[in-house]
Amino acid sequence: MSLHITIVPASSRAGRETILVLLESKERPFIRGIYRDPSKAPAEFTKQPNFEAVKGDVDTGTGLDFSGSDAVLYVPPPTYDGTDQGQFATQAATNVEKALRAAPNIKKLVLHSALGAQYNHGIGTLKLNHISDHILKSAAPEVLIVKPGYYFEDWTSALETMQEDPPSFRWPIHPADHAIPMVSVKDVGAYCASALISSAAGTSAPPLPLRYVEIFGPRNYSALDVKKTIEEITGKEGTLITVEKEGLADYFAQGGIPREYVQDYVEMFVAMRPGGIMAGDFEYKETTVRGGIELDEVFRELAGK
Template identity: 40%
Template sequence: MQITVVPASPKTGAATVRSLLADPSATVKGYYRDLNKVPAEFKAHPRFEAVKGDVEDAATLDFAGSDAVLVITPPLYEEKDIVAHAHLVAENVKAAVKKAGSVKRLVYLSSVGAQYDRGTGEILSNHAAETVLHDAAPEVVFVRCAYFMENWAMNVETIKEAGFFFTTLTPLDYALPMIAVQDIGATCAAELLATGTPLPARPHIFELHGPRAYTSVDAQKGFEAAAGRSLEMRPIPKEGLGEFYGAVFPPQVAAAFVEMNASYLEGGILYEDPRPTAGEKKYGKTELAEVLKELYGA
């Protein structure tokens, strides 16, 4: 089975490729804008091919011979319209799938909250992509992931240098579903390898959570275990999110992150109306403490 991952450069793409290559039935093509970014472990693998291409340029996408395709909307950290960008990427991928004529299944790496067309900030890019890709192949799967455990990585440098970290997950005892990147990769790989297996609907949609929900206090305990010392936690209240993200990102990007963050806090759309479009949920196995230990040691 030939499987294409586009793009393969994000951590979730790499995790999926790694899981796919563990199955001897899979040959994998990974798309990269910069072939210098291809991991050495993939370059050396006989069943992996790195392809130069850009999801923003339809002419560079050729899925001929592919049985299944994993699609990821690349994150934007510059002043662009994230919804328009996601729509463009999805349309380019959809056109490449139809031109290839061989693709039986498309799996899209989406987000919890992608069913909403308002109030979710950065997640609106996933909503836009889903709208385009829902009928892109005979079999379509949307994997709506919970909050990435690896998002806590932004705190590692501050912890090592100053012994504290920020959290935007408040109140501190509020539990939020989270998922590890390695579990995302394993799940997406399993969905791709199941190409040809009947699905209950097109698209087939499910949410992907970790083994349980986690709080900021859980993150503190995990980091303390990794660091071997007590750490100060500095919560960012909801009203302070604008200043917090504004210190890191350009205004348009910061606004998208503020709205996304606020969407799962009290008063936000995902907090007040957390209904999935489809009731199915799947669960990863990796605990937050495992991820934080790895992040701290990196």
């Protein structure tokens, strides 16, 4: 019998990249993608006979049907509707936990988390991941927690403003040469897909104990690396402005972060600066997976060059 895998939310960027890899895999698992709005499932997925899009919501807990699944990927979604991020995380993870415990076939949960999620304070919006990890760490026979660095794909705004006149971009981490782990969400999806496939379905292999892996890109990147990469792609020299701590609240508010979450974003980015609570977590370790996709590959694709 083929492996049955559920992805929730299937609309998350990591979920979507994971599905793309699963659909191409030689194992040909059956994939259930849970969407708040299944009509958003891409046609390239729904036309495949081994994919189904079903309606579900981690906040209300409706539609979280993991029955028949061997493995589940959960990507805790951030909320932007004004609800307290911690309350939302608790409710959503509790709903996912209930659904996992109600599904007798589940062998493995792959839980998308974040760097810094081990801290119970000082990480701002990453409390979402701290809480989800805590609630779900024993919710399936085998649990693998993946902690990616910052997605390269989040920096489309820098690419855009570097093509304006005059070219410039702002970066919320100071100083400009402070390198942080960054990774392509495609590498994250590829890793999650392989972890889901190796969920020992149909074998008598015992489940592995709780594991954490970090997923970084080929190297760490600073604002100066980002500037150089974009300048090479656009052929235009630009100005880099690193935002000082005092300017971060305005930076995020102007970037569209709802007022209720601005301080959480400030705290998360202060945590990544030199001396911040996360600054000691940026070394590659034995448990670090090194992705192969470079920053310039992602930016070239985003820029259509």
